[in-house]
Amino acid sequence: MEVDKGKGEAEETRKVAEADRDTVTLKSSDGKLFEVSKEAAARLSTVLAGMIAGGSIDDNGTDLKQIGSEALENVVDYCNKHANSIPSAALISSSISFNTAPFKEPEEWERKFVDRLSHDALFDLVEAANFLGMERLLDVTCHKISEMMKGKSPDQIREVFNIKNDYTKEELEEIRQELAWAFYDD
């Protein structure tokens, strides 16, 4: 009983120390460590917020086995930039408006943030944002990808994203007939 109590106290102390820190350490799939503001991580990621609240954050680096170091670096970079940026009136109002939809225009700095990414980095970041439950970052990255598709023909989109057309000629014709209104000025 004594031992158990002591262990409990140590656990308690460790948790208090953890709670006092204002950053958390995250570990990528390839073992690299990143520090991120605890407040920003909890605000921007539902998954990290849950881990922080549940005390499952590891001082020596919380394992995020699904996320590579490049994507995690971008996630952390985004969180830190977000923590430092003053949210615009538009962003504040969008969070309290009746708008049920996930359509929030990216801020100028968020546009720049995703514009500098390579194809690979962008897609890894979308997946990381999805995995970590980062709604805002998911909005920004999906918005960027949609911008890359807008106004382009299916052929152009296939070329940009290396999508292999695995339809038969007949299948393709069938869809184009079915959705003729979407193809008439192609």
Added chain:
Amino acid sequence: MLVRGINFYTTDETVLTLTKSAFTNLPHPPAAKAAPLSGAVLARAPDGVDCISRLPAEILRNIVSRLPVKDAARTTVLSTRWRRVWHTTPLVLVDAHLLPRAGATATIRRASTSSVRLGAVPREVAPRGLADAVSSALAAHPGPFRCVYLTGTQMENHHDKLALWLQHLVAKGIQELFFINRIRTFDADVLLPAMIFRCTSLIKLYIGFWRFPETATLPRTAGFPHLRELGLCSLVMKERDLEFVLDRCPVL
């Protein structure tokens, strides 16, 4: 925002002013057309790997929901992975996005030469006008309808479409509806069918340039239980009908 397609030179001056003011006050649609520059550069993935198709369907839907409706529907032909993505993404439809692209005549000519190769849609299948394109799009999508913007049609010439569109909107759970009737003169007097009251899933409703339906004969249960935003613009409407509406929106 103003939808092309009506010849403004023949439109009554006051009507034009009112129409413009109505459009200025409408909230902006969620999906926007491409900025002129964004289509200019075709940066492509360097390594030949298809990164986008491996994304979870939920993310593909998130991306597609941000595209103008024609672009969104056309993703169905990219590959079999994309076949059902648009159909399973709640519909966002802005009728202005259904208009032919500027310079479409040239594009159509090009398309006809490539039609042999790609099996493009023959011209006679193409919708005759905006109202037909709206009908086709509303019919093609199984729902739910998240947001529909209908602001470009003179409904006095399309009474048959009105009932059809409302049927789709009711059946497919429309959440946000912006329905502006386009008029040329104040003589135009088109009745908004009382069927609008069956769109019980509505959260936002903006209507303009209609004669509002009589509410006296409606069942006491008629109303918009989820409506939180209501915009009324240039309506012919009786005071008791307005009272009825306000009384029938418990969360407004």
